[in-house]
Amino acid sequence: MKRVIKGRKRKVMPKGRSKKRIIKGPIKRKSKRIAKARIKGIKAQPVVQEFAEKGVPAEAQKNKVEQAKYYPRPSTYMPPREWEKEELPSHYGDNKVVVLVRDPYWLYAYWEITDERKSNVETETQASWSDLRKVLRVNDVTDIIFDGTNANKSFDIDPTSDANNWYIHVGEPNRSWCVDLGAVAPDGRFILIARSNVVTTPRDSASDVIDEEWMSLEEEFAKLYGLFGGFGVSSPQMVELRKKMKERLQMELASGAVSSFARPPLERGFWLVVNTELIVYGATEPSATVTVQGRSIKLNRDGTFSLRLALPAGEQVIPVKAISADKAEERTITPVVRKYIK
Amino acid sequence: MEKGYLAIVLHSHLPYVRHPEYEDFLEEDWFYEAITETYIPLISVFSGLVRDGVDFRITMSITPTLASMLADSLLQDRYIRHLDSLIDLSNREVERTRWQPEFNRLALMYQAKFNEARHIFVDRYHKNILTAFKEFQDLGKLEIIASAATHGFLPLMEVCPKSARAQIRVGVNNYEAHFGRRPRGFWLPECGFYPGVDQHLKEAGLKYFFIDSHGILHGSPRPKYGVYAPIYCKSGIAAFGRDWESSKQVWSAVEGYPGDYNYREFYRDVGFDLDYEYIKPYIHKDGIRINTGIKYYRITGRTSDKEPYNPDWARERTAEHAGNFMFNREKQVEYLFDILKRTSITIAPYDAELFGHWWYEGPMFLDYLFRKIYYDQKTLKVITPSEYLEQNPRNQVITPSLSSWGWKGYCEVWLEGSNDWIYRHLHKASERMTELNNNFPNADGLLKRALNQALRELYKVKSHR
Numbered sequence: 001m002k003r004v005i006k007g008r009k010r011k012v013m014p015k016g017r018s019k020k021r022i023i024k025g026p027i028k029r030k031s032k033r034i035a036k037a038r039i040k041g042i043k044a045q046p047v048v049q050e051f052a053e054k055g056v057p058a059e060a061q062k063n064k065v066e067q068a069k070y071y072p073r074p075s076t077y078m079p080p081r082e083w084e085k086e087e088l089p090s091h092y093g094d095n096k097v098v099v100l101v102r103d104p105y106w107l108y109a110y111w112e113i114t115d116e117r118k119s120n121v122e123t124e125t126q127a128s129w130s131d132l133r134k135v136l137r138v139n140d141v142t143d144i145i146f147d148g149t150n151a152n153k154s155f156d157i158d159p160t161s162d163a164n165n166w167y168i169h170v171g172e173p174n175r176s177w178c179v180d181l182g183a184v185a186p187d188g189r190f191i192l193i194a195r196s197n198v199v200t201t202p203r204d205s206a207s208d209v210i211d212e213e214w215m216s217l218e219e220e221f222a223k224l225y226g227l228f229g230g231f232g233v234s235s236p237q238m239v240e241l242r243k244k245m246k247e248r249l250q251m252e253l254a255s256g257a258v259s260s261f262a263r264p265p266l267e268r269g270f271w272l273v274v275n276t277e278l279i280v281y282g283a284t285e286p287s288a289t290v291t292v293q294g295r296s297i298k299l300n301r302d303g304t305f306s307l308r309l310a311l312p313a314g315e316q317v318i319p320v321k322a323i324s325a326d327k328a329e330e331r332t333i334t335p336v337v338r339k340y341i342k
Numbered sequence: 343m344e345k346g347y348l349a350i351v352l353h354s355h356l357p358y359v360r361h362p363e364y365e366d367f368l369e370e371d372w373f374y375e376a377i378t379e380t381y382i383p384l385i386s387v388f389s390g391l392v393r394d395g396v397d398f399r400i401t402m403s404i405t406p407t408l409a410s411m412l413a414d415s416l417l418q419d420r421y422i423r424h425l426d427s428l429i430d431l432s433n434r435e436v437e438r439t440r441w442q443p444e445f446n447r448l449a450l451m452y453q454a455k456f457n458e459a460r461h462i463f464v465d466r467y468h469k470n471i472l473t474a475f476k477e478f479q480d481l482g483k484l485e486i487i488a489s490a491a492t493h494g495f496l497p498l499m500e501v502c503p504k505s506a507r508a509q510i511r512v513g514v515n516n517y518e519a520h521f522g523r524r525p526r527g528f529w530l531p532e533c534g535f536y537p538g539v540d541q542h543l544k545e546a547g548l549k550y551f552f553i554d555s556h557g558i559l560h561g562s563p564r565p566k567y568g569v570y571a572p573i574y575c576k577s578g579i580a581a582f583g584r585d586w587e588s589s590k591q592v593w594s595a596v597e598g599y600p601g602d603y604n605y606r607e608f609y610r611d612v613g614f615d616l617d618y619e620y621i622k623p624y625i626h627k628d629g630i631r632i633n634t635g636i637k638y639y640r641i642t643g644r645t646s647d648k649e650p651y652n653p654d655w656a657r658e659r660t661a662e663h664a665g666n667f668m669f670n671r672e673k674q675v676e677y678l679f680d681i682l683k684r685t686s687i688t689i690a691p692y693d694a695e696l697f698g699h700w701w702y703e704g705p706m707f708l709d710y711l712f713r714k715i716y717y718d719q720k721t722l723k724v725i726t727p728s729e730y731l732e733q734n735p736r737n738q739v740i741t742p743s744l745s746s747w748g749w750k751g752y753c754e755v756w757l758e759g760s761n762d763w764i765y766r767h768l769h770k771a772s773e774r775m776t777e778l779n780n781n782f783p784n785a786d787g788l789l790k791r792a793l794n795q796a797l798r799e800l801y802k803v804k805s806h807r
Contacts, residue, residue: 209563271646308437
């Protein structure tokens with residue numbers, strides 16, 4: 001239900017909802033649908049501009065553009081939202097970096113560095129903080145106990161200097177990662193500021209590990225793998241299946257699907273509806289009994305009555321009959337109403 | 343002898359919404375709508391099946407937030423107020439549509455349904471419909487499973503293991519308080535699994551949980567039976583994987599049943615369609631138009647010129663769809679029996695609110711499905727995961743893969759540009775809560791209450807969206 005709830009929030013501003021909670025600014029995503037469209041339409045240009053403005057040398061710029069291609073949105077740096085500034089601290093006085101797994105290919109890191117640590121680093125490197133290159137060193141620590149030197153491999157990312165979080169494209173499922181946050185001294189030394197937790201990217205395809213006790217033929221497994229997705233089993237090649245799995249995961253078959261449920265796009269957008277209703281109202285002695293078209297209706301305390309009826313095309317004969325409490329008197333008035341559409 | 347089993351799993355969840363300070367709080371309406379359109383119709387279906395001697399099995403999660411709302415007397419009384427207003431509206435609609443027989447029959451249908459809902463809610467279950475679900479559980483037809491305290495997406499809380507563990511433990515305790523026994527099964531919010539969370543589940547005394555297909559299929563070592571048999575995690579708890587095919591038939595708006603043109607159109611509601619002055623007493627007190635639940639049209643087609651809903655056509659189509667779903671499961675089970683050489687289990691999980699609220703005919707679909715499976719064939723049987731495990735205790739041990747049933751299958755829905763900022767704060771809050779608890783291990787009285795309140799606030803923050 002949750003996505004739906006979001007949808008409704010857009011329509012109305014319910015009572016009791018703090019305005020502060022509405023996220024302002026360009027990062028506001030009205031729905032996941034929009035978010036998807038943006039991701040699809042990503043372009044590296046805004047990042048290029050950003051780097052260009054900051055006067056990064058051309059060669060470095062090119063590298064950054066290459067790197068930026070992998071980013072799912074123009075820039076990972078988000079200025080703090082207004083209410084975020086009001087309600088939540090912008091930092092907690094920690095020196096730390098935390099890594100989360102987004103999917104088989106991407107990690108997300110957020111970090112914080114205290115001013116004290118920054119000045120320590122300045123002292124250590126004899127350089128000002130703003131001149132230092134800040135680096136996320138992404139270490140592949142699969143199957144090892146990482147001590148800072150024994151990574152299987154590692155690569156560096158230079159986040160923009162004002163960033164405090166970044167999406168990292170590791171591109172490799174089923175590997176373990178540890179991120180070192182640091183600064184690079186003018187002499188090339190890496191000064192470690194904080195080391196992250198270790199995370200493992202999930203597999204994006206079937207495991208190669210086969211359990212002897214529970215062995216199955218490759219072909220059999222491919223059939224099962226294919227069957228779950230209704231992929232059909234005509235091409236039980238794992239490569240093909242992997243592709244199909246990816247397509248299947250793009251489809252939305254869970255809570256999120258509900259918001260657009262049973263609502264394929266309409267043929268055309270413009271529309272007009274016109275309806276008519278008829279109000280039959282009147283008054284009599286409060287003690288009288290009144291019927292409209294033979295059906296009795298309830299009188300208000302003062303003897304008035306009112307009936308509201310949807311009026312379809314055609315003729316309506318509407319006898320309104322009132323009978324006095326002692327049944328001695330009776331009055332009938334019969335309006336006739338004809339509706340037609342020109 | 344049946345060749346395979348089907349487990350229908352409904353996940354019922356609503357975020358916690360309770361605002362005693364406001365007379366009319368919009369978000370509470372979602373809760374009321376879900377009662378009228380989903381929970382009560384499901385109770386009606388289950389009662390009918392029991393009455394007619396149809397042996398059926400269904401598994402349902404009722405999350406702690408939803409259970410707490412259903413048990414809350416303020417919300418119960420407000421629901422009755424809400425329902426009475428709906429009954430009043432339906433009475434006026436019966437009158438208003440006097441000259442339009444195609445709408446009048448629908449107004450009468452709603453009038454009858456709302457009155458029946460009132461009867462079930464007030465007279466039969468004395469305002470607490472958790473009792474109803476508990477009864478079906480005690481009869482052995484329904485297995486209610488637990489879920490995380492506030493529907494927190496656990497894979498992104500891996501760095502705060504204490505919080506993940508607390509989400510689970512609180513969920514399990516809440517279950518016990520409401521249903522009078524320990525839960526066997528657990529619904530991971532959004533099917534969000536990461537290797538390691540199974541250990542917390544196991545420690546909480548749980549026997550099994552559900553996971554999306556690729557969580558099992560990409561597990562290691564390779565699962566011999568795919569998603570068609572449970573596996574054990576190394577911690578010893580069982581995991582059941584979702585079957586994609588049966589999901590698609592119901593979920594997909596394009597290929598799925600609910601998009602059928604004869605079914606009721608969700609997006610045409612008298613709350614939006616009728617003259618403002620007339621409908622005003624039945625919409626939000628601030629005058630904002632909202633869904634009332636009275637909807638007169640069928641989907642009709644890809645057009646905005648909607649035709650009136652015809653309950654007879656919809657019923658026929660529902661029966662056809664239930665038959666088709668059963669036929670496909672039979673074929674699937676036969677096929678699986680040939681390659682697996684063992685009785686398979688097909689897990690078909692859905693959001694409960696899909697049935698009735700979104701897909702109006704959904705509860706009727708389940709009714710037909712259970713009846714057809716019971717009377718019309720012998721290949722397939724419905725089962726709960728607990729029963730299946732009792733019958734098939736020997737299963738492969740694998741480590742499932744991190745996964746969710748969200749868009750793209752992992753964490754992206756909960757970790758992208760609009761929401762990623764929250765994690766630094768969320769993790770910090772968790773860390774501080776842990777510190778507080780460590781500093782005051784023997785807290786009592788006011789201090790204990792303060793700590794509990796802090797914990798509750800933390801859970802509220804974690805309830806995603």
